[in-house]
Amino acid sequence: MSEGLREKHKRRTRRRIADVATGLFMERGFDRVTVAEVAEAAEVSVNTVYNYFPAKEDLVLPPDQASPRRLAEIVRERPPGQAAAQAVLDRLREEVERRDRSLGLTEGFGPFFAMMRGAPTLVARLEELGHRMNDELATVLAEETGAAPEDPLPRVVAAQISGYHSLIFGEIGRRVTAGERPGTIAKAVTELLDAIEEMLGAPMLGYAVREERPCSE
Missing domain, CATH: 1.10.10.60 (Homeodomain-like)
Structure with a gap:
């Protein structure tokens, strides 16, 4: 329409x-x-x-672009056979490859980032956003795995995934502040994603793997 x-x-x-x-x-x-x-x-x-x-x-941070549901939605949308952690890393890699604006991989983002970091209320909003992303992700992981309320695993895995996500954004912010060009930053962040994937063990890669959907008759 x-x-x-x-x-x-x-x-x-x-x-x-x-x-x-x-x-x-x-x-x-x-x-x-x-x-x-x-x-x-x-x-x-x-x-x-x-x-x-x-x-x-x-x-500066409109809810439809800076959504606390970002990680949860990435996990919900992952294809069959893929673990939650891998889904988030794959999405980050795709966004880096296409220089997605949401990552700040565009020319002129440095001054904008500096403006955000210089405003306490925006810094607080970003911190709150990170906490809410983690909570939303933990809820989805618990639902998908059928975890009992007292099971700590959904929260542990969510914290790990959220940590990777924050690490990538922190690396971009650090390099943007240093005045590096988007292409240089993208290359460095891709290498960081490679290092993270190499360190992922079987427990993370085997947790919350989306089940194959049965074929309809």
Whole structure:
């Protein structure tokens, strides 16, 4: 179904607000810009900004892009025969190969990353996001493996997978801050993913393997 005029207008308005906000945050710093100033620069009302972005932090980390369900959804979508840990590493590898914007592997991301790291509320949002990703993943692993409530394995495996995920993002952030180019960062991160996979043992690769779906008659 094609996008309607109303939906197209909403998408463009949302994009304009986000772009204007990003420009102001990059120029003056996240904490030095108010939502009212974003609204004025984007030529919309303050209520309109909040309709699209309920919190100021959402202008930088919108929930639909910085989702706490990211790891859980990757695991839910994995093909039959694949373990949960392998699914997450494979997705990260795919995103690195295509220089996905969500990883920050684009030109000019360095100043944007510095702006985020300089805002305590954004740093807190990122930390909270990491904790929620871990919790959502642990819940999915428990459901898929039928683990008892007192079984610690889903939480242990979720913590391991979340740790790999955080390590990759941390490596990208460190290299972006150092001024490295996206291609150089992608190569280094790919090598890091290779090292992680080499260290994965049988317990991780054998945990929460998606069962083959029976063929329909």
